[in-house]
């Protein structure tokens with residue numbers, strides 16, 4: 184006799200116990216410390232801070248550890264924590280021109296005021312696995328010069344002096360929209376879109392940016408400037424009537440400069456694609472900038488012909504916490520709906536067989552008639 | 566509804582029912598608007614919840630916004646209280662709101678559900694909260710939000726009728742078995758969430774308030790008590806409710822929604838109620854009746 188299975192509660196508890204066990208792994212191996220993750224897996228930490236929309240290295244490290252290194256799971260953990268925090272206000276726009284620069288490159292000028300600074304980059308490394316890193320690493324120390332706040336002028340500002348590039352976008356209204364407080368509404372302003380892109384999935388945006396380079400809405404991009412470094416975060420306190428510095432964050436800024444031959448709406452000039460993200464996240468900043476530019480198609484009067492230009496398509500599917508939730512929800516029971524579909528398919532199948540039988544019997548009838556005609560049996564009917 | 570924070574010792578860092586009061590107020594405003602315009606999808610600033618999108622975050626936010634300490638909560642998934650996700654959501658509110666929970670439909674003041682409406686008729690002191698994955702009934706006919714919004718605004722539902730008509734032309738009947746579209750209060754076409762169409766008639770003139778929460782899609786909609794909810798159909802092809810050929814193998818009920826259970830690897834199967842609470846109640850009734858009969862026989 185069938186008895187409905189009970190005990191979901193115990194099964195869940197046991198599964199989670201096993202998860203904790205597997206997360207810790209072999210006890211003979213030392214447990215990972217958060218400092219180790221912050222220091223030695225810092226680019227993973229940066230990604231989790233970006234897509235988790237929360238600048239806190241230690242919480243991001245904790246999330247990575249708890250998620251067993253699954254970065255989307257870590258991003259989800261951080262987001263679910265962030266949403267419970269009080270939202271006190273908005274900083275003034277960060278002044279990236281005053282950045283303490285650690286890396287700054289431009290692909291549009293050979294040399295420029297301040298120069299090209301490579302900084303800590305994978306670029307030009309040979310991707311050869313380094314066996315020396317497998318064991319204890321030799322201790323070496325690098326003599327680092329002090330980073331000077333030498334106020335490098337931004338490449339886009341150099342172009343702007345000549346009037347060859349469009350102006351930086353201006354915010355409509357005093358306050359930016361806030362996608363963590365307001366529902367997304369299509370079509371959206373560029374401020375809203377850039378926020379969504381900043382927390383969008385790196386892989387998804389990378390692929391879309393790539394698609395524009397391969398001819399799906401070509402935007403003729405040049406990496407005008409990529410800069411990485413620390414900026415001060417300032418907050419205007421109305422009670423005091425002035426701005427105070429509340430902290431410093433590391434960010435990556437990418438200004439794409441896109442050649443643009445003009446449209447009915449806009450004269451020929453260089454246009455911008457912009458990406459700003461937490462930490463050292465160059466690939467992400469560049470992908471955001473490519474997508475930002477592609478998504479400005481409507482504003483600039485370009486034909487919308489490719490996925491990367493389609494705001495609803497890009498923004499509605501860029502959030503990996505939403506995407507993973509909905510994809511993975513297919514694991515939840517669906518047997519009620521499946522039952523309805525089973526019924527339907529059985530009915531349709533019966534109809535199909537009936538129809539086939541009907542066709543077969545008519546065909547048989549015809550065949551018999553023909554046979555009879557051949558043998559002359561039906562001749563008497565004439 | 567009372568929003569006092571429970572004793573802070575156990576869960577010092579989270580508010581009553583998890584969400585902060587600001588967020589709850591925002592959600593309640595959306596709910597009120599939804600009740601005022603039955604069937605209309607109200608956008609709301611859905612929050613990240615500690616469970617994944619697609620796993621009931623919309624329903625959980627609606628429940629969190631309206632639950633009070635005096636409420637008794639029931640959570641079902643596929644009609645059953647003991648499916649893993651129902652267990653998890655029930656445990657979430659038992660922990661964050663410390664409310665009473667129940668498995669009995671009649672004893673609940675608040676019922677959160679995924680994919681089913683309880684068999685037992687709901688009353689006007691109950692609220693049914695649906696978890697909704699895709700709130701837009703027109704989404705699979707028109708993927709763009711900007712377009713579907715216009716269609717709702719202009720009450721332009723021709724596309725939906727064409728789809729249903731094409732079903733009839735092709736199959737001789739409407740081949741939609743769940744998430745079967747309804748018209749609410751004679752105005753908005755609404756997705757009843759992917760409940761089987763078997764449950765559609767229960768929504769019509771329902772005594773309980775019905776609230777629908779879609780977290781990922783950031784929409785809330787509602788059917789106020791005693792509202793007309795009509796399944797779309799044609800005069801010559803009226804809406805038909807799924808009928809089951811046999812009664813429930815456990816309780817003998819006819820006219821309840823049944824799940825097919827595979828018994829062995831030869832494909833033998835049986836059909837049992839999907840609403841576990843209803844099934845248990847019917848089984849008890851059956852046992853009682855048998856007892857009464859036995860008693861009567863013994864005394865006669």
Ligand SMILES: [Zn+2]
Pocket residue numbers: 813814815816817818837838843844845847
């Ligand atoms: Zn039953």
